[in-house]
Amino acid sequence: MMSAIELLDKQIRNLLKRRNFIELSDTQEETIPPIMRGSHTLCIAPTGTGKTESAMLPVFHNLLNIEGSGFKALYVTPLRSLNRDILGRLEWWANELSLTVGVRHGDTTQYERRKQTLKPPDLLITTPETLQAMFTGKKLREHLKNVRYVIIDEIHELAGNKRGAQLSVALERIREYSGEFQRIALSATVGNPDDVARYLCGERPYEIVNIPVAPLLLVDVKYAGESFPEQTKGVEKEINTKDSTLVFVNTRVTAEALGHQLYERGDVDVHHGSLSREVRIDAEEKFKRGDLKALICTSSMELGLDIGHIGQVIQFGSPREVSRLLQRIGRAGHRLDTVSRGRILATGFDDLLESLVIVRKGLSNECENLELIINAADVLANQISAIAVEYGEISTERLKSIIKRSACFSDCDELLPEVCRQMAEHRLIRIESDMIIRTGRSRNYLYSNLSMIHDEKKVKVFDIITRRYVGTLDESFVVGFIFTGAVFITKGQLWQVIAIEDKMIKVEPAHRASGELPSWEGEQIPVPFEVAREAGRLRRTRNFKGYKTDSQSVKFAKEFLSGMDNSKSPVPSDKLITIEHYDEGVIMNVCGGHKANEALGRVVSVLLAARFGTSVGIEVGAYRILFRLSREIKAYEVMEVLKSVDPALLRGILQLALKRTAIYKWKLVQIAKKFGAIDADADYERISINRLTELFDGTIIQKEAYRELFSLNMDVSSAEKIIKEIQSNHTEISIGPLSAIGKEGLSSSRDVIPPESVSQAVITALKKRLENDNIILFCMNCRKWKSKTTVSRVPDDIVCPKCGARLIAALKPYEEENIRLLSKKEKNAEERALEVRYLRNANIVLSSKKPAVTAFAARGVGPDTASRIIATFAKGDDFYREILKAERNYIKTHRFWQ
Incomplete structure (x- = not known):
């Protein structure tokens, strides 16, 4: 019998040798053959065992022999960030095999989109929402006719929600153009593989490759203490044992609180979905380079983003679900020959017993079942409207045949007409005889509803010190808790609200010792019934044998229960x-x-x-x-x-x-x-x-x-x-x-103490920003010389190279257009006032030199404010504190100026 590697094209085998693939992983050995046979295949295997190559090597093998233009394979991932990661992994293979690969999602440039439309790549990496958008383009629909393979990565992230239900119909819509194509899906954890395979394939036959994760895990539970400072020390102790650690938490609130406590270290950062993309990518890159020893993250890091070597995973508090434990701990090692090491740090009695149960279930491969979304009426409405836009008009019988092939809507005979009637009432479609016809509203509705993720307004948080966006807050939190002067936490730091304007919250690092933790809707992970019941059984039997923990944690649990007995509490x-x-x-x-x-x-x-x-x-x-x-x-x-x-x-x-x-x-x-x-x-x-x-x-x-x-x-x-x-x-x-x-059910509030060095950190950030700010030097004597530079490059003694004068004004970049007015011989009253203002500016620079230039670079600082700053005779950090006061005052008051 031929091995999996022998089934592949010689070119691919040679490339494997070049990449030092001495042998394939178990996952690859078992997954490649069914895909090569043309079977629809669901591959369930631990993170880091080469699932992507398991799917793509046989697909690349077959793409070498497919003629014609158009997309030949679609690779669908649930996240844009995964698209970026997968592109990096597959581009090398495609280039070496003379195949083309592209990425298309919401951030793809118009240039790249046009390029893909004119010359489609062999393999397109995309998201479910962008795939929906592709059906609206006539040329893109033509390119779907040659699709032979659709690969869905991290299918467990889609099969149990409305995004997944929408995608299942999209697969059937592709089939209308391409005919039957091979379906391949990858997942790390699934408790009910047949249901997920049915989601992927509908009534088509399929094969399942299921590689158990337990043999590759080394995980236990340890009680971390009652108080948050004690628990934080436990996290810090674990971080210090390895070269790199992912610290998973369940909510962004906890991520912020823990990140705040560890901020002083300088080698720990926070990563979650409400931080700006720029901040997240910066954290990922720093971790990959080894600049960070630990990254505190939520589910944003569960999926297989490549952030380099991960020595261990620490789960702070129970992961709540078995599947989450396996997904998260599986990030450690992330190599074919490596055991994934991890530990849960339990934060209380309930948390400890729950964690013990979850680890036991995980090591026994007892994952939760994933429930498919069946007959979701709003998804059906969305897809009926999308199909109406796609075809202009379509018979109800053909519409039904497309939709019913999806496992999510195979039993929609009664639902379909009810949904159509509701849609017609809102003028999204017209129903004439047995035809569904698009309306004037259809296309606008579709473009506003390409995604089945419910809209949730976010408000940007803008740091006035660094002039960077640091994240977003839910509108509900802003309405309920945010006001000028309010203190809250995000990015692991305390922030104080300076102003709320221009659809953003303008903040500066805060110095107060307590604050509201931002709350994000719906992020609490529910504990399943079976886990809670077994935790209850542990309370009753008090038999901890076979559960992965240490003697001190067992001692804590037994003493807690003994305390209940002593107080005669059942x-x-x-x-x-x-x-x-x-x-x-x-x-x-x-x-x-x-x-x-x-x-x-x-x-x-x-x-x-x-x-x-x-x-x-x-x-x-x-x-x-x-x-x-x-x-x-x-x-x-x-x-x-x-x-x-x-x-x-x-x-x-x-x-x-x-x-x-x-x-x-x-x-x-x-x-x-x-x-x-x-x-x-x-x-x-x-x-x-x-x-x-x-x-x-x-x-x-x-x-x-x-x-x-x-x-x-x-x-x-x-x-x-x-x-x-x-x-x-x-x-x-x-x-x-x-x-x-x-x-344990009575909630208690907790103050979060900011690091003592925060004030110095603010001054350092402000100083760095001002040094890099652009400034324009303009000679108010000859009015023929100007120089664009940064504050850090301005000399202490500024001289006009044309006339030798030292009457130099320091202007902000947006003031450059005023230079033309200053050179006019005849000026109106407004222009004369401007001239007087800039002469004052130049005189302040003449007398105070570079510190004056630094002050003028700050936001909202004109001659009057600059004079006040310089008149304080502040030096060093105190000088920058005066500038900070001026900027803060400007942001608070400028909207009231005439």
Whole structure:
């Protein structure tokens, strides 16, 4: 039997030798043959085992023998940054094989787009959204006729969301031009491979290559301590053990807080999606060069971006999901012969037990199942509109045949006409007889809705010291927390708001010791029901044998549980729910995971509110639900609800309950936008939400809002299971006072202390910026000489080379146009005033030399302000502090100037 490498073209084998491929990895050995046979193939294998080459070497082999023009292969990735990375990896192979490769996404230049349209590359690397846009171009559609291969990278990032549902229809739309093509997908972690393969292929036959990740992992759990400073020291200790470390955290809030604590080191940076692209790439490059010892990151680094060697991965706090653990720890080593080393630093009792369960499941290859998005009505509306634009008009039968080939819409017979009627109501399509026809709104709608990612407005954060964008904040955070003078954290640093204008927040590094941490919507990773249940079983059995941790961590867990015993507090577990009183209501300790507890908590709250005629507040976690209740409602009433509610009624109760919630109303607006019922750029603050709720009552828009909430936000089935177990006495309920476990659910605020050196860092940044600022020197004596330079190049003694005078004005670049006015013989009143101003400028430079030039380079500093700065006789850093005061004052007040 031939080995995988022998199946490949001789040119490719020679190139493998040149790249020192002595032998292929297991992943490559098993994946190349089915692709060479022409099978649709899903490859699931650990990060760093050569999945990209597994897919692309056989594709390159076949591309060598395909004639004709047009795109022959499409490589789809979920992120633009991955496109850049994949291009770097595949360009060498393509060049050596005399094949062409290109990238197309939202940042691709118009020149490059035209070039691809006129002469399409053999292989095009793109994103799902850009692929949608390609269907709108006549020539690009022609280029799709020669597609023979579509490779989807990191398919687990797409198959379980609406972007993926949209992509699944796009694959069927390509088939209308190219005929059947080979489908190849790559993933690191999937619990239900057949469902994901079905997402990729529809009803077509497929092969799955599944390489277990566990043998390549060395991972354990360690308790990091109770307080944040203690936990930070634990992170720092781990960082110091290796040459390079990725520190994963679950939220951007935590990334910022941890980055802030480690800022002083100078060799640690922060990387997450709300930082500007420039800042992220800078961090990636510094890590790759070895300038950083650690990079603190969120899911922004989960995917296979090449950032060089990673010695180890530290997960700060539980990763919440098995698949996330495997994806993240798999980044370490990232070579075919390397074991991936990692550690979870647990931050509390719940966190420790949850982490132990996740590591055990990971090492046993027990990944979570990925649920496909089935019959998402807004995705269907989007694709019907897109197809109408693409064809002008299309029969409903052909439309249905295209859409139903997708596994996400194979059962849409009843949904399709309902969606079409809703779209026709909003003039996105016309329905005539059995034809779907595009309208005047169709194309505009499509261009505003190429992506199924819900629009979320971001506000840029601009540092006035370095004059750089440092990131973005969600509009909801800005509205709720940001005002002039407010302090918050981003990029690991404290910032103070100087002004809010020009659709941005202008800030400077802050000196205060506390601040709000920015909050980003929907980034909390939910703990699955199965993980929470096993953590509950660990509480009950207290048997830690077989779990990967050290004796000190086990000691902490057992002492915590012993403390519960000593206080005579029953320990909530997989078999026991405890309801405990606290000052504002009750805490129900239930090991159900986030989504089941969300459903359970909302049902209990709505029934209590209905029974007592009072509002009920809830906060939900994976192991407890906190109810804020009026004084007459006690734990006993909560228990009564749990024992009496009919499990079969949960879904109906939730539909009624959700109708009044902010999350339902926001979801309704998002989906209405995707249906074209509300303009995509509409400001939701100005929309009458209550009127919309009534308007869409009973429509497919409302049904989709419920479908999404029930599938993404709640686990109704598991909540029903918990209720049934209570009512069949398989799960007991206990009532008592607040316990140590209950207290873990009460949130506590934490001040974040900025490093002492922050003030000096600000001055250094300002000085560096001013030195590099452009300045124009102009002779106010002869008015015939000017010189464009930077502040750092200005000599201490400035002399006009034409007339020998020292009456030199220092102008900002935008003032250059005024030089022509100064040279006029006859001037009007305004021009004479300008002349007087620049003569003052020149006299200040004459008397104070280069420091005056430095002051004039600053924003908003004219002769009056420059005179005040120089009159302070400040030297060194104090001089720059005076400039900083002037810039800050200008930014605060300039909008009020006449």
